[in-house]
Amino acid sequence: MTHLNEHHEAGAVPSADPWAAAITCARLAVSFALAWIAMMEQTARAEVQTFTDLASWQAAVADVTFLEDFEGATVDDYFGLAGNATTSPNGFLGLSANANFGDNAVVDVSPYVSSGADINGDVVVNMRFLDAGHGANAQETVTVSLPPGVEAFAFEYNNYDSAGDGAFLSFEGTNGQIVGSFDSTVNGFFGVLDTDPNAVISSFSFTGDPTVGTGFSAFNSFDDVRYSDFDALKLRVNTATGAVEIFNDSPTDFQFDSYRIVSSTDDLNYAEWSSFSNQGLDAVDGLDGDSTVGNGIGETWDEAGGASDSALSEAFLLGSSLFDEGRTESLGLAFKPGGDTESLTFEYRRTSDGVVAKGLIEVVSVSLPGDYNTNGVVDAADFTVWRDQLGMNATLANENPAALTPGVVDQEDYDFWVSQFGETLETAAVGVPEPAAIGLAIALFAAVAGRRCQQRRR
Helix, strand or coil: CCCHHHCCCCCCCCCCCHHHHHHHHHHHHHHHHHHHHHHHHHHHCCCEEEECCHHHHHHHHCCCEEEECCCCCCCCCCCCCCCCEEECCCCCCEEEECCCHHHCCCCEEEECCCCCCCCCCCEEEEEEEECCCCCCCCCCEEEEECCCCCCEEEEEEEECCCCCCEEEEEEEECCCEECCCCCCCCCEEEEEEECCCCCCEEEEEEEEECCCCCCCEEEEEEEEEEEECCCCCEEEEECCCCCEEEECCCCCCEEEEEEEEEECCCCECHHHECCHHHHCCCCCCCCCCCCCCCCCCCCCEEECCCCECCEEEEEECCCCEEECCCCEEECECCECCCCCHHHEEEEEEECCCCCEEECEEEEECCCCCCCCCCCCECCHHHHHHHHHHCCCCCCCCCCCCCCCCCCCCCHHHHHHHHHHCCCECCCCCCCCCEECCCCCCCCHHHHHHHHHCCCCCC
């Protein structure tokens, strides 16, 4: 009979103790498994892919993408001046450069009819890079800042320098790097996608490359910047009820100290606006000599002067509100039911960098049967509406769609309210978010300071 300790097959673990051999094998198996998992995670993570055609890039991104065309931008808007910067027409992209006018490295948005790239329209971002040794900056750079949470970007590029002078592309973010596959002497589409599941691309840059071409400087342009879905604070508007909410459904935290909602068609409802000021939201204790929260100037949100059906705005002088993922705050019935949502814009000022960011607007159209005062919940307030109109020939908001006596406020409406009591409004499917586009005046804080010294509206 062959005993275990007398015979070892190839690859077996020799040991005088079979239990020790088993433990050693188990440890080896665990180590191998952990190494395999780490290898698979590394393989699945950071991989930067590049594309030279729009269809392939769009298919790889497999998400909502946004197009930024510079048509409509201010022509000859020089942002290559030292300390100067500008934004794209819809405000989501920031444009800056380290060159200044004295270097003759002018970067501007100006008319140019491209002959090489498939650029939409005739307004593009023109770049002139001076070669090394010319001007104060040996490597002059133009940077495009992206909204939070972007994982892919693309653009149409054109090199119209007769000597072929070019630039190299780089990006900043989770896996930021120089994109070696970008050929600045070739005109056309170029796209980048970071497949790391936690990837964030914060910006991309063009830098003059003196090793390309033989001329004095590089003349290049770009347009039609595309980028993947991004994180932003959102405004939800219910066109059926008029309910308005500010919310955050992204993993990015947003801390802001002012916001503004504008309707060019006067479809806001100032009379029903439940401002953060009225709610005492996130009040703080300032330097007013006492320890009471929210009783001094600037210790709470305050409505800016001039609020109306065309504009609602507030600012927080001494504090701010942090919206982490999932936070939602109501602004009441601040929209006229059935109004024009296309006329709406929403923006807020981030405290982290002082940037006035454009928010996304989410439109829903959902009613709640039994919600007679249209506040999004069937509660005791709806009983008051029913009681005040009992016996009248009137149609209650959100009355029973199967009512036997529609248009008359009666016992049937009460019974229906009882059956619905406690129900809350559930938002329906939402359409594609649309970028807002309106400038938030710096004077907002001055307006708020003056407003705060007056008696509050309510």
